Amino acid sequence: MYKFLRCSLAVISLLSVAASLNAQAPKKLTQYVNPFIGTGAVKGSLSGNNYPGATVPFGMVQLSPDTRDEPEWDAASGYDHNDNFIAGFSHTHLSGTGAPDLFDILFMPYTGDEKTRAGDAKQPGSRYGSRFSHANESARAGYYQVRLDDHDINAELTATAHAGFHRYTFPRNSSAKVVIDLNHSLKKPNFGCQVIAARFNIVNDHAIEGFRVITGWAKLRKVYFYAEFNKTIKSNDLVDGGTQYFNQQLLNGTDLRAILDFDASDGIPVLAKIGLSTVSCENAKLNLDAEIPAWDFDRVVAQADALWENELEKINVEGSEKQKQIFYTALYHTFIQPNNYADVNGDYTAIDYTVHHAKDGFYSTFSLWDTYRAAHPLYTLVQPERSAGFVNSMISQYDAYGYLPIWQLWGQENYCMIGNHAIPVVVDAVLKGIPGIDINKAYETVKSSSTTDHPGSPFKAWEKYHYMPENVQSQSVSLTLEMAYDDWCVAQLAKKLNKTADYEHFMQRSQYFRNLYDTQSGFFRAKDSDGKWASPFNPLQYGGNGGNPYTEGNAWQYYWYIPQDVKGLIGLTGGDTKFTAKLDTFFTLNSKPGEVNGNASGFIGQYAHGNEPSHHITYLYNYAGQPWKTQYYVAKIMSELYNTSSSGYAGNEDCGQMSAWYVFSAMGFYPVNPASGVYVIGSPAMQKSVISLSSGKRFTILASHRSAENIYIQSAKLNGKPYTHTYITQSDITNGGTLELVMGPKPNKSWGVNASDRP
C-alpha cells in the first residue's frame, strides 16, 4: 500500500473491525482508492490537481484540506502534496481543473492563543493554520485524516452528499478552538474574486449558520451553511477584518471569521457537522438533518465507504494491486462529479439567480470540453440514471439561458474552453436510449445551441464562411474542427427524428473542417474572413486559450480531430499509408518550440497525454489497418503515464476525463467518437474486466495472457465466436456477453487489419 495510505490509529482500528467482520470476504474495492493520486507533482513531474479530501459519489460537498491560504492555478484543488501547511478544511473543491474556485466555508481546529504563535498575527484568527506531514496523514474514499503538528490535533473528515462531518481530537490540556472562515477563497482578485456579503448567526450554544455571496471563476455564488457541534460553544469571537466582536450572536460583513471555543478536557473529540445549500440556511439545515441526523462519525464514514463501494462495483477488474489502485482511483475520480447542487427537497439556485426545483437533482460542474470525450460515455454506460440527470440539468440551463452549458460551475456558465460539447453528451445519451430524457426537447436544445450565437460560438459566421475565420473568432482552427464534430452530433439526432433537412444541413456543417485543410502544408490551418491563410505557419507553434488558431495545442495535435469522419481525414491525408506514417511521425517528432502551452504535458513525440486534444489519437491506427500500433501506444501510456503517486496523472485530471481515458483503455477500448456508440479496441491493461449494467446484464472483457510484455492482441472472440473487428458497439456491451482477447508479446499484423474490420 502506498505510503500516503499509512493509517492513523483510529483508522486502523476501524479497518480492523471491518476486516474481522469480513474475514473471508474479498478485499473491498474502496480499499484500492488512493485519494492522494494526482494531488501533487513529484519533483520535475506532473500533477492531476486532485484533492485528497472526503466526498461521496456526485455529492455537493467535497471536504478537503487546503494547503494554501489563497489557492491559485497551481493548486486549483486547494491541495498540493508538496506543501507542509494546512490552512484549513473547506467544504467544496474542484477535482483536477486548471483553474481554482470554490473553497467554501473553511473550518480549522486549533489550540492556544493565535496571537502567541509564530507567524503573522496581524488579524485575529487569521493564522490558525498548521504544519503537517504525510507520515501522519491518511485518506480513503469518503474519509480524510491528518495530524495538525502545530496544535497536536488529530483531524478527521467525512461527508455526505450535502454535508461535511469533522472530528477533531484535541489534546486534553489545551484550549480547543474552531475557526470558521467565510473569506477563504482562491487568490483575490483573480477572476474578480471578492466576497460581496457574508454572515454568521449563532443559532444556539451548539449551532451556527451563515452564508457568503462570492464572485470568482463562477460569476456569483451564494453558499449557505448550517453547522452543529456535539459540544457547547463556550464563547465566541466573531471577526470582521481586524475588528473583533466577542460573544456576540451575529455578524454581517465581508471578511468574516468565527472563532468558537470548546472544552476538550474530557478527552471527547469535538464533532462538527455542516450542511450546505445554494438556497438558504433553512435548506442547509434541512440537508444536514436529512443526511447526518446523529453524532455517529464512524457510521457516516462507513456510509460513505458503502456508497463508493456500490459505485465502484459497477466495474470489476483483475490486475495487479498497483493497476487496481490506479483503476479504482480513476473510477473514483470520474464519479466525484458532476455534482448534485440541489437540496434534498430539490431546490437550487439556477443560472438566472432564481430558485428552481428539480425533483431528480440538479447537477453541475460540467467541464465539458474535457469530459464529453470519455467521462460522459462512461457515465452513459455505468451511470445511466445519473446520465439522465446530467442531461436534464443541462437542458434546464438551456431553458433559463438559451443554450446548453460550455463549462458550468455551481450552476454558472463561465465559458471556459471552446465548442458546445454538451451536444455530444446529450446526443449520446439520447441515441443510447437513456430513459428519462425527452428526445424532442433534447433535439431543440442541441439545435438551438448550434444556431444561437453566444460567446465563443459565432454561428452566423460559421454559416457564412463555412469555416471559422481567425479574425472573427480566435482559436479558429480548433473551433472549426470541434464545431464540425458537434454539428455531426446534431445531425445524428436529426436523423433519428427524421428531420431530413436538418440532418443534411448539419452533416454539411460537419464537413466544414475540409475548408481549413491546407494541402500545401498538410495541416488544418487558419484562414481569415477573406479566405487568406494565416502566415507564417509552423505546425509546432502552440496556442493557448485565445489569440491563436489552436487551443492549448498546435497544428500537429489538432490534425487528428475529425472523430466523426476519420475515413475522410485519411482521405485528406492521402490514404492509409500516408495516414499511419503521419501518425508515426506524430508519436516520434520530439522537436518543440520554445513556447509550449502549460496544459500540454505527458509527451510522446507531439502527442501530449496531459491534455485532452490528444486523447483519442492512439486509437486512430485502427482506422488505417495498423491496430498493433494503437495497442503499443495505449499500453505505453497506461504503464508510463499513470501511476499511484501524487504525480499519478500526466496533467490536470480535468473532472474525470484523464481517469475515464484510463478506465476505458484499461478495459480494452475507447470511444473515439463519443456519440457514435462505437468503442475502438486498444490493449487492455486488466486481465479481466466485468461491467455490471443497470439492466442486470454483464459484459466481460478477458485479456488472456496479458502481462507487461504481452500487450499485443493475437486473436479475439466475441461471445465465443472469432472476432476480427477492432471495435465493439454499444449494443455488444448492453446485450451482455464476453469479449476475449488473447494477448502476446509481438504484434499480430493480420488481426483486425482488413477494411471491413475497421471502426
Add this chain to the structure above:
Amino acid sequence: MYKFLRCSLAVISLLSVAASLNAQAPKKLTQYVNPFIGTGAVKGSLSGNNYPGATVPFGMVQLSPDTRDEPEWDAASGYDHNDNFIAGFSHTHLSGTGAPDLFDILFMPYTGDEKTRAGDAKQPGSRYGSRFSHANESARAGYYQVRLDDHDINAELTATAHAGFHRYTFPRNSSAKVVIDLNHSLKKPNFGCQVIAARFNIVNDHAIEGFRVITGWAKLRKVYFYAEFNKTIKSNDLVDGGTQYFNQQLLNGTDLRAILDFDASDGIPVLAKIGLSTVSCENAKLNLDAEIPAWDFDRVVAQADALWENELEKINVEGSEKQKQIFYTALYHTFIQPNNYADVNGDYTAIDYTVHHAKDGFYSTFSLWDTYRAAHPLYTLVQPERSAGFVNSMISQYDAYGYLPIWQLWGQENYCMIGNHAIPVVVDAVLKGIPGIDINKAYETVKSSSTTDHPGSPFKAWEKYHYMPENVQSQSVSLTLEMAYDDWCVAQLAKKLNKTADYEHFMQRSQYFRNLYDTQSGFFRAKDSDGKWASPFNPLQYGGNGGNPYTEGNAWQYYWYIPQDVKGLIGLTGGDTKFTAKLDTFFTLNSKPGEVNGNASGFIGQYAHGNEPSHHITYLYNYAGQPWKTQYYVAKIMSELYNTSSSGYAGNEDCGQMSAWYVFSAMGFYPVNPASGVYVIGSPAMQKSVISLSSGKRFTILASHRSAENIYIQSAKLNGKPYTHTYITQSDITNGGTLELVMGPKPNKSWGVNASDRP
C-alpha cells in the same frame, strides 16, 4: 407657473379636457406639484438632487431621464437641470440622496443609424442619447415629457407602482428604434459598481424580458424586467460590448444593449410598458399584467395623478400659489419613498439574498439618518398604514440580519451615516399606537439593535466608556449624541412595557452625552479611550463621514443635538440666557474655516439648513423662553431657503427630509424630538392647514393675518380656548380640532415664554 412646467401640446390638450370636465372644481392639488424643484443648482446656488421623472406614491418604479451616461455624486438622481443631454430613461432613481445608485433598465428611443451621428460611436448603440431643451420639457406628478432634439422624438413617461409606461412619438419618415441598456449605472467602478450578469430574452415579436445583477452602493441587486410593445419588433440587434448579435432571440453577458426596430410610418406612437421585480422575470410580468393591462397611456397618467391627488389631499393648505407649489412638491417628495419592493404577489429578495414574502409589502430606501427627524413623524401622522409597513419591513431586516436598518437601499444595508435611527422610527410608531405592529417584537428589535455590535455601532465600547472614544470609533462626538438619543427612545418603549430595569439602563445611556461636554470650551468634544480630550480643538472645524469626531458638520452644529433632554442641555450651557445667547451666536457667527463639508449648505451663521444636523435647531429657542426667535428663523428659512426653482432646496433633499421639514414648518410646528409625540410651534407659512387623519378627524391650523411681514405669533387658541404653550401634542392633533395662531409683524415677547409654556 414656473417655466419648467411649460406644457407640450399633448399635455395642454389633456389638461384642457380635465379643466373642462371640472370647470367649477377647485384646482387639483397635483397641479401644484413641480417635479423640477430641486433638480439642479441654479448658478452658484444649491440643488436637492431630485429627479423630474414619473413615479407613484411609495412605488418601486421611478421612471426618469438620466442626463449623464454615468451619474456620479453631483447628479445622484441621474438628472441635472443644467445639462442639455439625455442618455435615456431608466426605471429606478433615488430622490435627493448624496450618493448615486440604481438607474436600472434604461430605455431610449432614437432614429437613424447611430453610427452616422456625431459623437463617439465606438460601440453600436452606445450613443443613442440626445440633446434637449427645457422649453420642450414638462413634468407633473406621475408624468414626464421631453422632446429629444437630435431625433425629433416626443417622449412621454408615466408609471405605476411596479411598472413604467413609455410613449414615443417618432417622426413618420425615419427609422424608429428603441435601445434597452442593461449596463447603464452610476459611474463604474465607484462603490465597486459592476454588472455581474445580465440577460435579454426576446419572448415574442412584441415582448422582451431580462435581468441584471449589479453591485454598487447597494451591495448586490437583482433587477428583472418584462417589457411589452404595442408594435411588432421588426428586427433587433443585441449587443454585448462591441459584439453585435443581429436578430437573435437572446443574449447573456455583462455589457448588454438591445436595439429594437419599429415601424413608425403610420404615425402611431411606439408604446412600451415594463414591469420590474427583484425576484424573477415571471414576477416582473405578473406586476406588469396586474398594473398595466391595456395600452391606454393616458389612463395610466390619469391613474397616477389620481393616486397622487389622494395622497396630497391628506393636507390641505391655503397660501400663495408659490407657497402651495413649494408645499405640495415637498409633500410629493416625502411620499416618493420608502418604496415598496415587493411584487404584487408579495415576493421580494431580502437582505439574506433569499426570496421572502410580505403580504403587506416590503418597503426599502430608508435614508434613516435623514428621515427619522421629520419625514417619518410625518408618515406616522398622515400615512399610518404605510408607517406600519415601514416598521414591519425594518423588523424583517432585523429578523434576517440581526439589527434594524441604518441606510437600507433596495433591501440591502449600506451602513451609510451613523446611529441606529430606525429606533426612533419604530418607537415613535409604536408609542403613537400605529396599528399592525407587534409591540413586544418591536421592543426586541430596538433593544437588540442597541446592544448587538455592528459596523459603526460598537455598543460594548459604549457600555464600557459611557461615551464613544474617537480612537474606538470615529465620528465619536456625533455618534455619542445620536446614540444617546436612540437610547432614550429605547427607554421610552421599555417604560411602556414596564421593563423597569431596561428603562433605567437606557435612560442612563441617554445621558452619556454629558461625558463629552467640555466645560472649558463649552462644546461637546472628542475624547480617547483614556479620557483625554482630543486636541487641538476648534469648534468651527468640519468633519466628514469618518476620520473626525463630527459627522458632516462641526462642534457648533452638533452642540444642539440633545432632543431628548433640551432642558439638560440648557443646564449644561448655564441656563436660559446663556443658552439663547449661544443660539444667537450660532445663527450669526459667519466665520468658516477653509474646509467646509460639502453637505453643509444653506447657511445662516453656523446653521446649515442644507444638512440634517441643523434641522431642529431653530425650534430650540422655544425651550428657553424666546419663541419669537424660533418664529423669526423658521420664517426666514422658509422664505429664503425654499423656492420653486430647480435650486429649490438648500441641499440634498435626502429622501423627503428637507421636504418634511418644510411641510411641518409651513403648517406651524416641528417634531424636535421625533419620538416624543410633541411638536414645537414655529411660524406657519400657510394661512390655513387642514390635516385629514385616517380616523376621519381633522386638525386645522389657522394663521390669521399671516403675511410676509406678519411672521410673529401674537396669541393662540386651541379649540377656541386661549393657548400659551409653544408646542402641541400628538393627541391634540389626533383628537381633531383647531389651533388658531394670530400673526403680527412684531414679536409678542410675552406669549409662550413662561416655563410652564415650554415644550
